[in-house]
Amino acid sequence: MTLIQTLQLIANPTKFFDNHAKKYGDVFSLRVLGINSPPVVFFSSPQAINDCLAIPAKQLDFKKATHVFKPLFGSDSIVFQEGKSHNRQRQLLMPPFHGDRLKSYGDTICNITKDVTRNWKTGNTIFMQQVMPDITLQIILQVVFGINPGERYEKLRKLLTALLDDITKPWYSSLFFFPPLQKDLGKWSPWGNYLKRREEIDKLIYAEISERRTINHNLGEDILSLLMSARDQSGEKMTDKELRDQLVSLLLLGYETTSGVLAWLFYMIHSHSEVKEKLIQELQSLNKATSVETITQLPYLSAVCAETMRLHPIALICTPRMTIDKVEVAGEKFNSGTVLVPCIYLAHRRETTYQQPDQFIPERFLNQKFSPFEYLPFGGGYRGCIGSAFAVYEMKLILATILSQFELQLVDKKPVKPVRRGITIVPSGGVPMIVKPQ
Numbered sequence: 001m002t003l004i005q006t007l008q009l010i011a012n013p014t015k016f017f018d019n020h021a022k023k024y025g026d027v028f029s030l031r032v033l034g035i036n037s038p039p040v041v042f043f044s045s046p047q048a049i050n051d052c053l054a055i056p057a058k059q060l061d062f063k064k065a066t067h068v069f070k071p072l073f074g075s076d077s078i079v080f081q082e083g084k085s086h087n088r089q090r091q092l093l094m095p096p097f098h099g100d101r102l103k104s105y106g107d108t109i110c111n112i113t114k115d116v117t118r119n120w121k122t123g124n125t126i127f128m129q130q131v132m133p134d135i136t137l138q139i140i141l142q143v144v145f146g147i148n149p150g151e152r153y154e155k156l157r158k159l160l161t162a163l164l165d166d167i168t169k170p171w172y173s174s175l176f177f178f179p180p181l182q183k184d185l186g187k188w189s190p191w192g193n194y195l196k197r198r199e200e201i202d203k204l205i206y207a208e209i210s211e212r213r214t215i216n217h218n219l220g221e222d223i224l225s226l227l228m229s230a231r232d233q234s235g236e237k238m239t240d241k242e243l244r245d246q247l248v249s250l251l252l253l254g255y256e257t258t259s260g261v262l263a264w265l266f267y268m269i270h271s272h273s274e275v276k277e278k279l280i281q282e283l284q285s286l287n288k289a290t291s292v293e294t295i296t297q298l299p300y301l302s303a304v305c306a307e308t309m310r311l312h313p314i315a316l317i318c319t320p321r322m323t324i325d326k327v328e329v330a331g332e333k334f335n336s337g338t339v340l341v342p343c344i345y346l347a348h349r350r351e352t353t354y355q356q357p358d359q360f361i362p363e364r365f366l367n368q369k370f371s372p373f374e375y376l377p378f379g380g381g382y383r384g385c386i387g388s389a390f391a392v393y394e395m396k397l398i399l400a401t402i403l404s405q406f407e408l409q410l411v412d413k414k415p416v417k418p419v420r421r422g423i424t425i426v427p428s429g430g431v432p433m434i435v436k437p438q
């Protein structure tokens with residue numbers, strides 16, 4: 001792979017994938033970091049994705065791709081666990097993000113959305129890319145951490161917003177990709193500055209954990225409470241460090257991702273007037289007595305969310321996995337030391353799966369079902385996203401709450417471009433919108 005290709009993969013990944021799929025088809029292999037680096041193979045056919053996700057965990061190494069996140073998430077994070085320990089953590093973390101448990105978060109989600117949008121006035125310009133992370137961060141703090149608004153909540157909100165903002169900037173994120181830059185030369189040095197900020201955030205998290213342990217008040221419905229009361233097979237509780245690492249991972253993986261999809265949703269709906277009209281009609285059929293559950297099951301709202309994540313998946317690929325054994329994918333054999341990458345973006349744009357794949361047509365999700373190897377905005381298999389049901393539930397309620405209260409219009413008619421923000425791909429320009437009279 002040439003230097004130009006590597007730079008394109010970093011700077012304009014969707015174009016990179018479009019070009020390579022056009023040139024090489026379903027499977028292509030590159031040496032992303034130069035001739036001596038391991039071959040990286042991208043897959044997009046349903047058969048290949050199925051095979052890739054089914055390879056037993058003991059034949060794969062995920063750490064090589066995820067290690068850059070270690071200084072952020074902490075070594076006890078679910079992301080760095082393998083085998084039994086990974087299984088155990090998923091079993092602990094999955095239930096609060098699924099099924100009936102979701103219902104208990106509905107009111108909190110709607111109330112936070114109403115609270116953040118309370119001061120929107122006709123004529124205001126709102127940047128969706130700024131407002132959405134504020135909403136989704138507050139939701140995680142209340143639902144996952146179980147922290148109620150107050151001094152600690154506000155401090156965490158401020159520190160996390162500022163840190164996340166910096167982490168998504170290329171100069172700051174390079175600190176994580178190049179370990180030689182990770183030298184603590186005092187708080188004015190870039191790495192020293194990061195460590196100081198992390199310490200401040202950790203202090204607040206540990207204070208919350210310690211307060212809950214010592215006060216020993218009735219543990220609530222939130223995810224931290226659940227993790228604090230959980231015991232492993234030998235009856236051991238999670239240590240404070242383990243709790244901290246899980247919380248930070250859920251936070252960092254859960255809020256920018258959902259807010260990125262929301263920014264796309266607002267853009268896609270408002271740049272397709274017929275979709276907007278149909279959606280508003282569906283929302284207008286609701287009344288005050290309509291339950292939160294009914295809103296989250298609305299067919300057209302569901303289809304609009306699904307189609308937006310198909311056309312603009314904010315994660316373009318699943319977690320890369322390196323083979324530590326020989327494996328076979330879609331009839332092709334790969335040696336150990338090969339990096340396998342199921343490509344979500346290309347799977348979602350296959351003509352053999354989707355008619356007019358480049359068009360925004362929510363109706364396709366009303367008329368047809370797609371397999372988990374054709375449609376996978378949250379990845380899949382035993383490393384698939386644990387927050388998928390929660391994220392979809394949350395985005396529908398935020399969207400419905402805002403669209404039921406405000407008439408919005410895009411400031412700019414120019415089409416946006418997909419651009420990288422940290423590990424997500426979001427619309428360019430911040431999606432400014434004007435609040436119109438209703």
Ligand code: HEM
Nearest residue numbers: 253254257258315318319378379380383384385386387391
């Ligand atoms: C729309 C929002 C989201 C999208 C598009 C998304 C997407 C993804 C993707 C593509 C993966 C990698 C899956 C794979 O390699 O197969 C992943 C992993 C993960 N996600 Fe999400 N995610 C979202 C929201 C969330 C939320 C809300 C949480 C939790 C609060 C969360 C927690 C995680 C965790 C813990 C993992 C790692 C799982 C493991 O290693 O076993 N995500 N997500």
